[in-house]
Amino acid sequence: GIQVEQSPPDLILQEGANSTLRCNFSDSVNNLQWFHQNPWGQLINLFYIPSGTKQNGRLSATTVATERYSLLYISSSQTTDSGVYFCAVEREWSGGSYIPTFGRGTSLIVHP
Amino acid sequence: ETGVTQTPRHLVMGMTNKKSLKCEQHLGHNAMYWYKQSAKKPLELMFVYSLEERVENNSVPSRFSPECPNSSHLFLHLHTLQPEDSALYLCASSQAVGVSNQPQHFGDGTRLSIL
Numbered sequence: 001g002i003q004v005e006q007s008p009p010d011l012i013l014q015e016g017a018n019s020t021l022r023c024n025f026s027d028s029v030n031n032l033q034w035f036h037q038n039p040w041g042q043l044i045n046l047f048y049i050p051s052g053t054k055q056n057g058r059l060s061a062t063t064v065a066t067e068r069y070s071l072l073y074i075s076s077s078q079t080t081d082s083g084v085y086f087c088a089v090e091r092e093w094s095g096g097s098y099i100p101t102f103g104r105g106t107s108l109i110v111h112p
Numbered sequence: 113e114t115g116v117t118q119t120p121r122h123l124v125m126g127m128t129n130k131k132s133l134k135c136e137q138h139l140g141h142n143a144m145y146w147y148k149q150s151a152k153k154p155l156e157l158m159f160v161y162s163l164e165e166r167v168e169n170n171s172v173p174s175r176f177s178p179e180c181p182n183s184s185h186l187f188l189h190l191h192t193l194q195p196e197d198s199a200l201y202l203c204a205s206s207q208a209v210g211v212s213n214q215p216q217h218f219g220d221g222t223r224l225s226i227l
Binding site for chain 2: 004033035040041042043044045048086088099100101102103104105
């Protein structure tokens, strides 16, 4: 099956710092999502980004599908950004279904 | 508020108990999913339902039994679980399966502990 690798696995930042999270995938995909899971386990969809660049406030994401990677940028980090960031890719399975495959996530801690 | 509600939020059960997890979505979506999240592991897809029909069963043991009575509700019936089944169980929904460009919306999860 498709492999999804996220880096770094762990990241510690001081409030106000910027960071870049990376997601590499082993095969061509139809779509890619970034999620944030907060310390209470809630999983929130951040971006749905099969290609190109999107921005939402302090967060932005870029996917280069031809080179099989996506980047999530966090600028001016805040303590509320702490949690785990997951990348999930979708590819077509037999039968025409598009099923997401998740990476292991990047665990981010932002200190005040 | 994601539009996907899971109950209970926490569940502690013995290995011989029978319990059910419930998921309800208020988004008008046609596809629903069960995921398992264990410590230090990626999210594992368990089941996918599209219009109340199961379209994917990702080699899940039979002690987990899903039920989808309608497109808004999804259950996961649990029976004779093992300690390694302790995990966070997440429900998600999307507009459809089999059509690309459909972001998923997740519930808050049920934290399950098996004694």
